[in-house]
């Protein structure tokens with residue numbers, strides 16, 4: 001278990017990795033709450049980039065729950081065949097659109113229980129929607145946040161739920177909503193899975209990772225003779 005980051009250091013670490021982006025936005029493309037929900041369901045074990053390639057055509061064909069339910073799993077499938085688990089995801093998206101119509105008039109509910117009752121929607125997806133659409137200070141622990149929670153010492157935990165609980169407890173309330181995306185973006189672009197780029201990390205001063213990556217040889221300035 002890594003050394004715990006000091007609680008007093010957490011605001012400075014988060015401010016540093018926020019990199020002047022106080023109000024970060026998800027990298028998934030969407031126009032409505034329904035489209036965000038569908039995009040997040042499609043993004044399980046797939047990159048946002050891959051999802052963004054398929055959603056424009058899908059959302060043109062079926063922009064809302066009624067149209068998506070009418071399209072059905074067989075109609076959705078051909079739009080999303082390039083992403084992982086597309087067949088199961090097509091079924092879930094058709095079924096969740098149908099349930100939204102039956103239970104919520106086609107609107108996306110703002111309550112965790114109602115969201116998690118939808119097919120293909122687990123705690124992580126519900127947390128993303130509650131955070132992004134409803135402005136709730138939730139923490140959706142994906143692979144990046146789970147890694148950062150443990151590696152940086154900000155919120156160590158053996159399971160995603162343990163990391164989530166630690167983050168909710170340790171991050172100051174006023175930073176919780178944007179912290180979700182600050183951590184994801186930092187994990188995606190700097191604190192990468194295989195080789196964290198510690199030498200250019202603005203949060204290195206406060207991070208407790210003991211094996212910080214040094215500057216790679218090819219990026220070091222060359223010595224000139226004479």
Ligand code: SF4
Pocket residue numbers: 151152190191192196197198199201202203204207208209212213
């Ligand atoms: S110093 Fe390294 S391990 Fe720590 S947050 Fe930055 S990139 Fe990640």
